[in-house]
Amino acid sequence: MVATGLLDHPFKEAYASKAGALPGATHAWVDGLRQTARALLNTAGLPGPKTEAFIFTPVSDLAKIPFIPAASADDVDVRDVPLNVPRIAGASRIVLVNGVLNAALSDNIAVEGLRVESLKQVLARDTLSVKPLLGGLAASASLPLVALNTAYMADGLVIRAGKNFAGAMLHVISIGAAGAEPVAFHPRNLVALEPGAQLTLIETHVGLPGQNYLTNPVTEISLAENARLKRYVSVAEDDDAFHFATTSVALSAHSTFNAFHAGLGGGKVRQEVRAAFLGTGSSAIVNGVYALSGKQHHDFTTAMDHAVPHTTSSQLVKGVVDGQSRAVFQGRVLVDRDAQKTDARQLHKAMFLAKGPAVDCKPELEIFADDVQCAHGAATGELDENHLFYLMARGIDRDTARALLVSGFLEDVLESIGDEQVREAFSALVQGWLKRRAMRRAA
Amino acid sequence: MIEIKNLHVSVQGKEILKGISLSINAGEVHAIMGPNGTGKSTLSNVIAGREGYEITQGSVTFAGQDLLAMEPDARARAGVFLAFQYPVEIPGVSTSAFLKTAINAKRRAEGLKEIDAMEFLKLVKAKTKALGIADDMIKRPLNVGFSGGEKKRAEVLQMTLLEPKFAVLDETDSGLDIDALKVVSDGVNALRGPERAFLVITHYQRLLNYIVPDHVHVMTGGRIVASGGRELALELEANGYAKYMAAA
Numbered sequence: 201m202v203a204t205g206l207l208d209h210p211f212k213e214a215y216a217s218k219a220g221a222l223p224g225a226t227h228a229w230v231d232g233l234r235q236t237a238r239a240l241l242n243t244a245g246l247p248g249p250k251t252e253a254f255i256f257t258p259v260s261d262l263a264k265i266p267f268i269p270a271a272s273a274d275d276v277d278v279r280d281v282p283l284n285v286p287r288i289a290g291a292s293r294i295v296l297v298n299g300v301l302n303a304a305l306s307d308n309i310a311v312e313g314l315r316v317e318s319l320k321q322v323l324a325r326d327t328l329s330v331k332p333l334l335g336g337l338a339a340s341a342s343l344p345l346v347a348l349n350t351a352y353m354a355d356g357l358v359i360r361a362g363k364n365f366a367g368a369m370l371h372v373i374s375i376g377a378a379g380a381e382p383v384a385f386h387p388r389n390l391v392a393l394e395p396g397a398q399l400t401l402i403e404t405h406v407g408l409p410g411q412n413y414l415t416n417p418v419t420e421i422s423l424a425e426n427a428r429l430k431r432y433v434s435v436a437e438d439d440d441a442f443h444f445a446t447t448s449v450a451l452s453a454h455s456t457f458n459a460f461h462a463g464l465g466g467g468k469v470r471q472e473v474r475a476a477f478l479g480t481g482s483s484a485i486v487n488g489v490y491a492l493s494g495k496q497h498h499d500f501t502t503a504m505d506h507a508v509p510h511t512t513s514s515q516l517v518k519g520v521v522d523g524q525s526r527a528v529f530q531g532r533v534l535v536d537r538d539a540q541k542t543d544a545r546q547l548h549k550a551m552f553l554a555k556g557p558a559v560d561c562k563p564e565l566e567i568f569a570d571d572v573q574c575a576h577g578a579a580t581g582e583l584d585e586n587h588l589f590y591l592m593a594r595g596i597d598r599d600t601a602r603a604l605l606v607s608g609f610l611e612d613v614l615e616s617i618g619d620e621q622v623r624e625a626f627s628a629l630v631q632g633w634l635k636r637r638a639m640r641r642a643a
Numbered sequence: 644m645i646e647i648k649n650l651h652v653s654v655q656g657k658e659i660l661k662g663i664s665l666s667i668n669a670g671e672v673h674a675i676m677g678p679n680g681t682g683k684s685t686l687s688n689v690i691a692g693r694e695g696y697e698i699t700q701g702s703v704t705f706a707g708q709d710l711l712a713m714e715p716d717a718r719a720r721a722g723v724f725l726a727f728q729y730p731v732e733i734p735g736v737s738t739s740a741f742l743k744t745a746i747n748a749k750r751r752a753e754g755l756k757e758i759d760a761m762e763f764l765k766l767v768k769a770k771t772k773a774l775g776i777a778d779d780m781i782k783r784p785l786n787v788g789f790s791g792g793e794k795k796r797a798e799v800l801q802m803t804l805l806e807p808k809f810a811v812l813d814e815t816d817s818g819l820d821i822d823a824l825k826v827v828s829d830g831v832n833a834l835r836g837p838e839r840a841f842l843v844i845t846h847y848q849r850l851l852n853y854i855v856p857d858h859v860h861v862m863t864g865g866r867i868v869a870s871g872g873r874e875l876a877l878e879l880e881a882n883g884y885a886k887y888m889a890a891a
Contacts, residue, residue, distance in 0.1 A: 585694065590731045593691050594745040594801060595719035595752070604744065608735030612784070615735070 222354060224323035229331060237340040237350035247344045256528040256560045257470050257499040259345070259444065267384035267414055270298035271354050275379030278408070281305055282375065284436070284632075285404050286625035291371035298377060299385035299415065300355045305373075313365040314399075319356040319388055330358060333390040337420040338448040338474075345444050345472075349386040349418040356388035356417070361397035361427075369619075371402040376441055378411030389419040393427035393455075400430045402622060405445075407438035412467075414442040421447065423455035425479065430458045432622050434629055437466030439494065446472045451511075453479030460617050462626055463490035463498040463519070464633050470499040470528075477504070477511035477539075488517045489610045491633045492525035492557065493640075499528035502546075506539040515546040518613045520606055521557035522637060531576065532564040539569050546576040551583060551609055553637075583609075607634055644669045644840045645690075645710075645809050650701035652682075652689055659685045661865035662701070667809070670837040674851055675844045676876060677862035678884045683844045684728060686862075687813040690842075691725035692718050705809065719745075720752040722808030726798040726815050733785040738797070741785050742767065746804055770803050773833070775826050791818035799830035810834070811842045816850035828853030848880040863887050 224230030247253065248260035270276075278297045294316060295305035301318040309316050322330055340347035357372065374387070393399055407413060415437070423429055429449075437443045443466045449457050461471050475484045490498045504513040513533065521527050529548045550559040561578045583605055591601035610630050617623035645667045652660040659682045667673050677683055689696050690703065692715035703710040710718060733741075746766075747757040758766070767781055774796050786794055795815055802810055812831065816824055831841070831854050843854055851859070851873070859875040860867045861884070868887045869875065 584731075586731050587733050589691075589693050589715060590727070590733070591741070591745075592715040593693075593719055593725055593727075594741070594805065595716055595748040596744055597716045597748065598714070600744065600748070601716070604736055604741070605733070608733055608784070610735065612735030615784075 222352070223320040224327060227323070227327045230323065230327060230334070233335045233340070233350050237347040240340055240344070240347045241351055244344065246348070251344075253501070253530075256530070256562075257468070257497065262414065262442065265382055265412060265414075267382045269352065269354065270383040270385035270413070271300065273298070273379045273381065273383045276377050276383070278302070278375055278377050281373055282406050282408065285373055285406055286628065288369070288371050288402055288625055289621050291369040291402055294357065294370060294372045296357070296372065296374045296387060298383060298413070299374070299387035299417070301357065309370070311368050313362040313397075314368055315358070315360045316370065317358045319358050319390065320354070322358045330390055333392060333420050333422055334388070337422065337450050337476075338418050338446060343446060345416055345446050346418050349388060349416050349446070352384075352386045353388035353418070354385065356390070358390045359392070359399070359401070361393045361399050363394040363396060365394070365397035365399070367398040367400065369400040369402065371404065374403065374405045374415065374417070376405075376407035376413040376415050376437060378413045380411065382412040382414070384414040384416070387415070387417040389417060391419065391421040391429070393423050393429055395424040396426045397424070398428045400619060401432070403431070403433040405433070405435045405437060405443060407441045409438050412440050412442070413438070414444075416444045417446075419445070419447045421449040421457070423449065423451050423457060423482075425452045425454055427452070427455045428458075429456070430619065432460045432617060432619075432626065433471070434462040434464060434626060435466060435469055435471065436464040436629065437469065439465070439496075440467040442467060443469045445470070447474065449473070449475045449484070451475060451477050451479060451482035451484065454481040455479065456482070457484040458618070459484070459486045460626070461486070461488035461500065462629060463488070463492070463500065464629055466496060466498070468497045470501060472501040474503040475505065475513065477506045477508060477513070480508050480510045483512035484514070485616070486513070486515045487613050487616050489613050489630065490519035490527060491610065491630060492519070492527055493522040493637060494525060495523065496525045497528075498525070499530070501528070501530040503532040504534065504544060506533070506535045506542040506544060508538060509540045509542070511539065512543040513545070516613055516616065517548045518550070518610060520551045520553050520609065521559060522553040524556040526557060527559045529560070529578075530562045530564070533566070533574060533576070535567040535569050535572055535574065537568040540571045542569060542572040542574070544572070544574045548578045550580040551606065552580065553606065603634065603638060607631065644706060646704040648702045648704075650689070650703065651699045652685055653697045653699055654685070654695065658699070659865055660689070663865075663867060665860065665867065667840045667842060669808075669840055671858065672835065672841040672843060672854065672856045673858045673860065674856040674876065675842065675860045675862050675867075676846070676848065676879055678888070679846065681863050682865040683862055684813055687725055687811045687842075687844055690723065690811055691715060716748070719805070720749055724802050724805060724807035724810040726802055726810065726812045728814040728817060730786050730794045730798055732787045732789075734787050736785045738781040738783055738785050739763075739767070742781065742801065742804060745801070749805055766804065770800055774800055774803070774830050776800060792820065792823035795819055795823065795827050796830070799827050803830060803834060806834070808838070809840045809842070811844065813844050814846065815843070816845055816847060824850065824853060848876040851876045861887050
């Protein structure tokens with residue numbers, strides 16, 4: 201990594217005066233995390249195209265935008281959840297505006313065995329209970345965006361489900377909104393499921409049009425033995441917005457993590473999901489779709505780290521690219537020497553809807569055990585002419601047939617969403633994207 | 644109903660069909676038999692309008708229209724149907740959404756009102772039962788994970804729902820066991836009538852025990868080398884294609 205000096209990360213000055221006011225500042229261990237992160241940023245800057253993990257999605261250009269901390273933007277007033285956010289039956293809504301919990305827009309959650317709090321509240325009270333989580337799963341040293349988050353995190357959610365908690369559905373809605381100046385926020389979310397607990401988390405990330413904003417959330421998830429988490433994330437930020445999200449999951453024995461990520465908008469988006477399989481019998485599904493238009497950039501980066509025997513990971517990611525957009529898929533699968541009987545599968549497929557877009561796909565398999573099943577595949581191409589002919593041979597006109605096939609290409613992955621109401625909501629988001637595209641083409 | 648005149652077709656510069664002429668009237672069932680690689684599937688693809696075939700000579704007229712000038716979807720809406728030898732699997736597109744879209748495309752072309760979800764389900768349910776197709780099959784993605792027999796039944800289901808004027812069955816018997824062959828043949832026979840014509844393309848005469856043709860043609864080397872009644876198929880079964888290969 202090239203040391204690019206002190207001036208290359210954008211938030212230093214804006215935050216300098218606020219450091220003492222950040223939550224947890226009076227606790228030595230929290231302050232220590234921040235100091236370490238800040239020192240890393242000061243020496244290394246933000247990763248540019250020469251940093252391997254960011255080769256396709258450099259973020260160093262953020263330094264050029266004069267972001268101010270979102271908490272300082274006192275001219276932002278969000279009174280409603282935007283209409284394009286789906287209402288999911290049976291799910292409690294938790295609304296964050298610029299990364300800060302907005303109680304007025306959120307449902308009151310009173311469920312025995314489930315605690316949902318703001319990080320700020322928790323850090324003001326007792327920091328010991330979150331000490332193993334915060335910074336314990338996502339390390340600043342190897343992940344520059346986590347360092348950026350750690351240095352400037354101001355709030356976020358702490359979600360904890362007790363032993364054998366039978367399940368609830370939470371819908372976290374993040375709204376990005378800038379006032380007169382571009383804003384940046386770095387939510388830090390901590391999710392812990394005790395043994396046998398079950399939870400469904402739906403996350404919708406949207407933004408209001410206007411000035412630019414950057415959201416850089418980090419989510420640390422700890423799944424105890426037999427815990428089961430389902431997490432469905434959709435990102436449809438405003439057209440110029442930056443969204444860099446890092447999730448780190450630690451899986452204990454026989455726990456399951458079932459994730460789905462939809463990338464449907466934003467100027468530059470990166471969704472990074474890292475799973476560490478630390479207990480035998482643990483398994484994760486990390487699936488996703490993306491649909492890009494204009495000059496959008498979407499990066500889906502995953503790292504599956506199989507450390508012990510008998511663990512399973514499965515990834516199916518499909519995307520369509522239109523306009524001048526750019527898609528990135530980086531999938532790393534690491535199988536340690538001890539991780540015999542690992543079953544790791546990965547498939548990425550991208551479909552070009554125009555001649556302008558670019559797709560970069562980088563699977564990385566590092567396998568040190570010998571008794572494993574690992575399969576990966578990647579394909580990019582245009583719509584299959586045989587499929588098109590089949591539909592047309594049944595009387596369906598070319599445009600309708602194409603729309604049906606593009607939709608089917610993505611629906612194929614959406615079918616993996618087990619919860620029907622969530623599947624329908626995500627399907628509606630994808631169909632909305634396809635309709636807007638059809639309208640643009642007709643215009 | 645359909646008039647094929649001196650049809651010459653090339654693929655990547657190589658002539659596959661070398662002057663096919665065939666006239667099929669409403670109410671008739673014609674069979675084309677021939678060894679592999681003789682151009683039978685080329686003929687069916689050209690009739691349906693698949694890209695990649697160069698028509699160097701000849702014409703195909705369907706109900707008075709120049710079929711070769713029409714897009715594949717327009718041919719289908721005009722009443723031409725091809726039961727594919729290898730129906731493609733299309734993940735993510737449900738069989739029912741596909742069927743409904745196809746039925747409504749045809750209805751719109753005929754100036755009829757589109758059918759709604761209820762009417763559609765009722766219609767499909769009646770037809771699937773007759774073809775021995777499980778109800779849940781139409782909820783599954785189109786042809787995905789269907790067995791060979793299920794795929795062929797699904798083709799006949801589509802044909803039954805779309806009620807074409809002229810249907811080409813391209814090796815519909817391939818990969819079918821005897822029970823499936825009967826079901827599929829019954830489906831086809833149920834559609835036979837004075838207003839409809841069929842072209843059955845097959846390698847084996849076995850299918851023609853169930854779908855009894857009015858006319859049989861032998862095709863080798865891109866030409867029709869013999870035509871006759873049903874007895875021609877029986878003779879082929881007894882003696883093979885050797886005699887006709889020499890003729891070609």
